[in-house]
Amino acid sequence: MRRFLDRINRGRWTGAGLIAVLAAVLCLPAGAQAQPSPDRDRAPNRPTTPGEATGAPPAWTVPDTFDATIYVEPDHPRASDRNIGTAEMPLKSLQGGVFAAVQNKRDGYSTRVVIAPGTYRERLNMETYTNWQENQPDNEAVMLFEAREPGTVILSGSDEWADGWTLDPHANAWVHDWPYVWGVSPNPWQGYRELAEISRRREMIFLDGQPLQQVLSKRDLVAGTFFVDEQAERLMVLPPEKKNFESAKKEVGVREKLIWIEYEHNVAFRGLVFEHAVTRWADAWAAVRVSGGQRVRFEDCEFRHNNGLALYLGESMDMQLDGVRSYHNGWDGWGTWKVKGFRAEDTQTSFNNWRGGLGEFHGWAVGNKIESTHDITIRRHRSFGNQSRGLWFDLDVRNVILDEVMVKHNYGDGIWFEASPGPVTVMNSTICRNEENGFFTTYSEGLTLTGNTFYENKRAQVALGGEGTRYSPNYLSGGGKELSVQDFTLRGNVLAGGKALVDAQAKLGSEEWAEISYSFTSEDNKFYHAKGPNQFRVTDSLLGQLSFSEWQTRTGDTGSTFASVMITDPCQ
Numbered sequence: 001m002r003r004f005l006d007r008i009n010r011g012r013w014t015g016a017g018l019i020a021v022l023a024a025v026l027c028l029p030a031g032a033q034a035q036p037s038p039d040r041d042r043a044p045n046r047p048t049t050p051g052e053a054t055g056a057p058p059a060w061t062v063p064d065t066f067d068a069t070i071y072v073e074p075d076h077p078r079a080s081d082r083n084i085g086t087a088e089m090p091l092k093s094l095q096g097g098v099f100a101a102v103q104n105k106r107d108g109y110s111t112r113v114v115i116a117p118g119t120y121r122e123r124l125n126m127e128t129y130t131n132w133q134e135n136q137p138d139n140e141a142v143m144l145f146e147a148r149e150p151g152t153v154i155l156s157g158s159d160e161w162a163d164g165w166t167l168d169p170h171a172n173a174w175v176h177d178w179p180y181v182w183g184v185s186p187n188p189w190q191g192y193r194e195l196a197e198i199s200r201r202r203e204m205i206f207l208d209g210q211p212l213q214q215v216l217s218k219r220d221l222v223a224g225t226f227f228v229d230e231q232a233e234r235l236m237v238l239p240p241e242k243k244n245f246e247s248a249k250k251e252v253g254v255r256e257k258l259i260w261i262e263y264e265h266n267v268a269f270r271g272l273v274f275e276h277a278v279t280r281w282a283d284a285w286a287a288v289r290v291s292g293g294q295r296v297r298f299e300d301c302e303f304r305h306n307n308g309l310a311l312y313l314g315e316s317m318d319m320q321l322d323g324v325r326s327y328h329n330g331w332d333g334w335g336t337w338k339v340k341g342f343r344a345e346d347t348q349t350s351f352n353n354w355r356g357g358l359g360e361f362h363g364w365a366v367g368n369k370i371e372s373t374h375d376i377t378i379r380r381h382r383s384f385g386n387q388s389r390g391l392w393f394d395l396d397v398r399n400v401i402l403d404e405v406m407v408k409h410n411y412g413d414g415i416w417f418e419a420s421p422g423p424v425t426v427m428n429s430t431i432c433r434n435e436e437n438g439f440f441t442t443y444s445e446g447l448t449l450t451g452n453t454f455y456e457n458k459r460a461q462v463a464l465g466g467e468g469t470r471y472s473p474n475y476l477s478g479g480g481k482e483l484s485v486q487d488f489t490l491r492g493n494v495l496a497g498g499k500a501l502v503d504a505q506a507k508l509g510s511e512e513w514a515e516i517s518y519s520f521t522s523e524d525n526k527f528y529h530a531k532g533p534n535q536f537r538v539t540d541s542l543l544g545q546l547s548f549s550e551w552q553t554r555t556g557d558t559g560s561t562f563a564s565v566m567i568t569d570p571c572q
Helices: 002-009 015-026 094-106 354-358 510-518 548-555
Strands: 068-072 111-115 118-120 124-126 143-147 153-156 158-160 166-168 173-177 205-207 225-229 234-238 250-253 259-262 267-270 272-275 288-291 294-299 302-304 311-322 325-327 335-345 348-350 369-379 382-384 391-395 397-403 406-408 415-419 424-427 430-432 439-442 445-450 453-455 460-465 470-473 480-483 486-491 494-496 500-504 521-523 526-528 536-538 544-546 561-563
Touching (some): 094 111, 094 143, 391 397, 453 460, 460 494, 486 510, 536 548
Parallel strands (some): 111 143, 118 153, 153 272, 259 288, 272 302, 288 311, 335 369, 348 382, 369 391, 369 397, 415 439, 424 445, 439 460, 445 486, 453 494, 526 561
Antiparallel strands (some): 158 250, 205 250, 225 234, 470 480, 536 544
């Protein structure tokens, strides 16, 4: 109540707005509440909004011409890393191409590296710090690493184990020596969240490109699984039924990192595949990691079948994904932290968090998470089939545009904004058939949902929550602010089905609901539910279940409609 009275004393709520707030706090019957003033949205003391979201800066364009072109072709009869990298005398390794491009950059030359088709079983080192403040911070020479044929260049964390297998007739399993002792990664949230052993391991086996499922004991072996016995130093594989193990291509994950990039600006990757990294679960660890960079772009690349986080972008500026697909990774498809300027267009994150899912771990730190990231544009993104939330925007996420995204069939919420100072605009998007809420927000301000379709998400189509306030830092300024759900706009959307159409959730108290309802705008939406109009909820101890007409009265909704028929499934 102290926070509520303080806002009145500071003149934040006055006139008709104050009456509406008092009605929300006291939970007056709908007939006793003052009708919303036509000037409510223009009240002079209404909290100021963060402004309109503008999203990421314009995309960085990779140049068409370069000072030098280097060719990598391991199978060429004259290939050698001692060559200068011409088409007639190419380099043999991809690391050789990386080294040559970095050297050119330091000499002031831009470089295009053209890579021949093949599987490159290397760990690339680009932790080279050219743009480190004590080296060449203003060096703007561009490095492009490009597949000669898009999708045919695979940077792999696995090796092929063709030989050394024996058949154990007692277990009916194939056995191979196991030289690694990786153990179990520590639980980073010990005392807060349980994390099963299977989710903290990182061994991976593939037969003809298809992953086998790991088990933790010999007795658990069934068709299509494998067991690593570190004590006995052996690997046991029980292949899928009708799979000829001897003729199958057998790949075993052995490399934890594929490429880590440190303080290199103006780098682009085009048409590459990153797979099979056995990355451990640890902060900021990933198969591919960018740190301290500016203007780094991944174009038409794939990140697939990695054990942990596939792509990490941290402490960087102007990160860009174009046509990138990240799928079947053990934890997240992507993650960002302390990034200013993130643009993702025509991208996909799907079927991620399989490693967490093996241990029934679906939240807390997984969900294709974006954190402490400012100036974001995500356009034409598809997120589906993840064993987690579809997209998770954590603390200190500012100036966000989501446009034409499709988020469906995910284990948790479709989209969650946890503690965002805003502004955020989600528009022209479809969020459907997720196992929890379609769109969920807590402790976030200046959110606008416009022109979207929310369909048959299992809980609510749109949910608001958050008890009290939560502090969100600003990583750039070093400051921060206390946040609650305010200045939420729901305009021109379609909401259909589920347990509720709009749900102000159970942890909200009278003060929180007062703040939400006062700065809440709902207009020109179309609500559909086959079970009738009583599909709106405000915390049971306050208002409980509301009809459509009661919802309009409580929130000042204008121009919206309700129908007891359902629309065509947009997820089909």
